[in-house]
Amino acid sequence: MAAEPAPVPGPRAPGPAGWPLLGVLPRLRRDPLAFLTGAAARYGDAVTLRLGPRRVVLINRPEWIHRILHETEGRYGKAAFYDKLVPVLGYGLVTSEGAFWRRQRRLVQPAFQRARLAELCTGVAEVIEARVRAWGALAGRGAALEVSRESTALTLEIALRAFFGAGIGDEEFRALRGAVAQLQAALNRRLWSLTDLGTRLPTPANRRFRASCAVLDDIVYRLIRAGRAGGASRGVLLGLLLEARDEESGAGMEDRELRDEVLTLLLAGHETSANVLAWAWYRLARHPDWARRVALEARAVLGSRAPEFDDLPRLTTARMVLEETMRLYPPAWFLARTAREDDSLDGLRLRAGTTVLISPYVTHRHPRYWESPEEFRPERFAPEAVRARPRYAYFPFGGGPRRCVGEAFAMMEMQLALALSARRLRMATAPGVRPVPRAYVTLRPSEEIRLHPAPRDD
Numbered sequence: 001m002a003a004e005p006a007p008v009p010g011p012r013a014p015g016p017a018g019w020p021l022l023g024v025l026p027r028l029r030r031d032p033l034a035f036l037t038g039a040a041a042r043y044g045d046a047v048t049l050r051l052g053p054r055r056v057v058l059i060n061r062p063e064w065i066h067r068i069l070h071e072t073e074g075r076y077g078k079a080a081f082y083d084k085l086v087p088v089l090g091y092g093l094v095t096s097e098g099a100f101w102r103r104q105r106r107l108v109q110p111a112f113q114r115a116r117l118a119e120l121c122t123g124v125a126e127v128i129e130a131r132v133r134a135w136g137a138l139a140g141r142g143a144a145l146e147v148s149r150e151s152t153a154l155t156l157e158i159a160l161r162a163f164f165g166a167g168i169g170d171e172e173f174r175a176l177r178g179a180v181a182q183l184q185a186a187l188n189r190r191l192w193s194l195t196d197l198g199t200r201l202p203t204p205a206n207r208r209f210r211a212s213c214a215v216l217d218d219i220v221y222r223l224i225r226a227g228r229a230g231g232a233s234r235g236v237l238l239g240l241l242l243e244a245r246d247e248e249s250g251a252g253m254e255d256r257e258l259r260d261e262v263l264t265l266l267l268a269g270h271e272t273s274a275n276v277l278a279w280a281w282y283r284l285a286r287h288p289d290w291a292r293r294v295a296l297e298a299r300a301v302l303g304s305r306a307p308e309f310d311d312l313p314r315l316t317t318a319r320m321v322l323e324e325t326m327r328l329y330p331p332a333w334f335l336a337r338t339a340r341e342d343d344s345l346d347g348l349r350l351r352a353g354t355t356v357l358i359s360p361y362v363t364h365r366h367p368r369y370w371e372s373p374e375e376f377r378p379e380r381f382a383p384e385a386v387r388a389r390p391r392y393a394y395f396p397f398g399g400g401p402r403r404c405v406g407e408a409f410a411m412m413e414m415q416l417a418l419a420l421s422a423r424r425l426r427m428a429t430a431p432g433v434r435p436v437p438r439a440y441v442t443l444r445p446s447e448e449i450r451l452h453p454a455p456r457d458d
Ligand code: HEM
Pocket: 093, 094, 105, 264, 265, 266, 268, 269, 270, 272, 273, 276, 330, 331, 332, 335, 336, 395, 396, 397, 398, 399, 401, 402, 403, 404, 405, 406, 407, 409, 410
């Protein structure tokens, strides 16, 4: 699709008027996805939105997104929004900034290098195979699979095994799962609140929130202590983080720093991929032609053997299906930044202090770059089609220095999950299932997705 030239912006971004005091906040809260997509369609690639006392500018042009993401940790910083996550995550990679973030990123990133992921691949595949076998058993009984629930349990189990090896028992797994669900619910409630006053009152919800934080702390600190005492198996992420040393000072991480990084990786690293998998299985059930292609590819590349890390580049259909799924349903559906200095984007002025909102959900549907954007068409991710688009028309993992540190890990587990399930099973939608995306901290399906698995016999 040949993109039309982008219009030249004025110095100030236009935008909807909104209510006195609250501005557009009520409309944004009611349905953020429809509201932001509609605002971009009506006002253009930069839209001013008044949210209570704050003004934010929604940016929806790939070249500007490129500049803002690549100048983060320079001309731009992360926005105050991320402070809402501090009570849970502390100062891990998602929430920290400046020199501390740089040091932590240097310490954590090596744990996600190719060679490390290759060591984790067999364990990840074993966790997936066990679930696929259980789903196969359901197929015999004609029962439905609750796909969101299952994919969350799957990616949490994968993350726990990759981070801690065999160091976590069934009871702790259940406690952790319950606490994670509580925290996510609390963060979703806090997402659009203007003040943090409500979080300090002794309400039952706040008490549950604090209790869940305590459960997570207990488990993570216990694992850190066990790891320091020599119990962290080699090749497991916790072991790598315990051994990581700063190049300049030679210092490693203290317990509190480790706790913040481990919890950040655990939370950032499993709900995101769980949502993508749930949507991908749903879409494959609706598009059996693509499901068949994923299955044929899995059989051609893997036969009936266990997968290895080097198989991943050949699972291209699974990759294209996942990329198209993340175009339609990017789990991190918005990113926020603050301009630290005045900036000009082709003449559009952004003053120092301005909050900038960037939404993969909105840009992934920009009609200048995507034809029939609501349609599921994995062929959009064939190499020549990708080359024809600007780099930041698509950015589910962000970009620049703060790009997702777990991208390759996520792609590995998701490609394996699609390929290994498609190799054995076919999924059909149960009648009446019509999930739509809902914008919480991550993008989730509005209802549980029930699918019927059946053995694949073609
Ligand atoms: C489909 C799965 C995933 C998606 C779509 C995703 C998306 C993103 C995005 C968009 C960012 C950038 C946020 C920003 O710039 O404000 C990010 C950052 C991050 N992600 Fe992911 N992520 C995924 C999986 C993972 C996994 C598996 C892990 C860890 C195991 C992980 C850990 C992180 C961390 C620690 C950061 C912060 C990096 C930094 O600022 O230095 N993510 N992710």
